[in-house]
Amino acid sequence: MKTSQRKKLEAAGWKVGSTREFLGLSNEEAAFVELKLTLSNSLKKCRTNQGLSQTELAKRLRSSQSRVAKMEASDPAVSIDLLIRALLAAGAKRRDIAKAIAKSESLAA
Amino acid sequence: MKTSQRKKLEAAGWKVGSTREFLGLSNEEAAFVELKLTLSNSLKKCRTNQGLSQTELAKRLRSSQSRVAKMEASDPAVSIDLLIRALLAAGAKRRDIAKAIAKSESLAA
DNA sequence: TGCCCTAATGTCACATCTGACATAGACTGA
DNA sequence: TCAGTCTATGTCAGATGTGACATTAGGGCA
Numbered sequence: 001m002k003t004s005q006r007k008k009l010e011a012a013g014w015k016v017g018s019t020r021e022f023l024g025l026s027n028e029e030a031a032f033v034e035l036k037l038t039l040s041n042s043l044k045k046c047r048t049n050q051g052l053s054q055t056e057l058a059k060r061l062r063s064s065q066s067r068v069a070k071m072e073a074s075d076p077a078v079s080i081d082l083l084i085r086a087l088l089a090a091g092a093k094r095r096d097i098a099k100a101i102a103k104s105e106s107l108a109a
Numbered sequence: 110m111k112t113s114q115r116k117k118l119e120a121a122g123w124k125v126g127s128t129r130e131f132l133g134l135s136n137e138e139a140a141f142v143e144l145k146l147t148l149s150n151s152l153k154k155c156r157t158n159q160g161l162s163q164t165e166l167a168k169r170l171r172s173s174q175s176r177v178a179k180m181e182a183s184d185p186a187v188s189i190d191l192l193i194r195a196l197l198a199a200g201a202k203r204r205d206i207a208k209a210i211a212k213s214e215s216l217a218a
Numbered sequence: 219t220g221c222c223c224t225a226a227t228g229t230c231a232c233a234t235c236t237g238a239c240a241t242a243g244a245c246t247g248a
Numbered sequence: 249t250c251a252g253t254c255t256a257t258g259t260c261a262g263a264t265g266t267g268a269c270a271t272t273a274g275g276g277c278a
């Protein structure tokens with residue numbers, strides 16, 4: 001696992017602690033965070049493969065460069081909604097998204 | 110296509126019109142709405158397969174019955190974030206979600 | 219009939235997300 | 249060196265999503 005990813009996950013460490021004391025939700029919370037991480041990684045790959053800058057992608061999305069940067073940084077304050085919109089705007093198809101999600105590149109290792 | 114689905118899509122018809130006048134974003138918008146529709150259908154299946162009531166799932170999610178109902182109704186005011194959280198809470202695994210998304214049960218027909 | 223369980227729909231105060239903007243660092247090429 | 253491009257990070261007002269609540273409707277059962 002790349003350290004950049006670890007850093008991201010820690011950054012996205014998030015409110016995980018706040019729900020962990022309850023039921024067995026921690027697993028689902030963790031899965032959710034990992035999913036976001038996967039999507040943001042996919043987004044970065046997808047964007048660069050298309051030769052797009054963050055600014056260009058932002059324009060397509062009618063968003064801003066800073067937000068695209070946050071998406072790729074797995075900023076906790078970015079929704080999956082936005083990530084998926086961005087992926088679609090970056091040329092990813094539904095099937096591509098499914099494939100990305102299927103890859104359970106678990107960060108537990 | 111079942112009429113219930115059509116109804117949902119129309120209900121989810123959403124702000125599609127508001128962006129359609131711009132670039133070629135309509136396709137991505139449509140894909141996004143269809144994706145939400147797919148996820149809410151999956152959620153309903155997943156929940157009933159588990160023999161859970163909306164209220165029970167809501168408790169797991171720390172949400173409310175009414176919101177679960179809205180999720181399954183593809184209410185525009187429900188985020189993909191919440192849908193995915195709900196799927197995970199309903200016992201779906203990452204792989205299951207990917208599989209659901211991969212099925213491009215296009216509504217265009 | 220009444221009671222209970224389930225689900226759908228509307229509303230609202232509050233929380234979260236969003237785009238825009240400013241700024242800064244890294245890296246180019248002139 | 250400087251100007252230009254790309255990316256990262258912080259902030260904030262306004263937009264959107266959220267849980268909770270009330271209400272309604274339908275079905276099963278005593």
